[in-house]
Amino acid sequence: MITERIAASADRVVEGATLSESLRPHPEIPLTLVQMVAVGEESGALGDLLHRAADAMDEETNARLSRLLSLLEPLIILVMGTVVAFIVVSVLLPLLDISTLVR
Secondary structure, eight states: HHHHHHHHHHHHHHHHOOHHHTTTTTTTSSSSHHHHHHHHHHTTTTHHHHHHHHHHHHHHHHHHHHHHHHHHHHHHHHHHHHHHHHHHHHHHHOOOHHHHHHH
């Protein structure tokens, strides 16, 4: 989906539009990235700004993933506890049944 948007933007750039103008109508592309591209085009340092944008987006993605994982940890612990409890019960029930047969 984003690949299609970037390809459409590339076509608009070939037609003569600036990169920032061609990225602006696509809501999937963050506005901060579009603004950074515009500043990079005006200053002539587009490559450096794109590297900075990539680094910033990497950091944001890593922060979101760590938040998601910290929210999932209690759920994972709960599921693992349930599995362990099931295994313990499945081992102990036959032992208790055998002890009642011996009496």
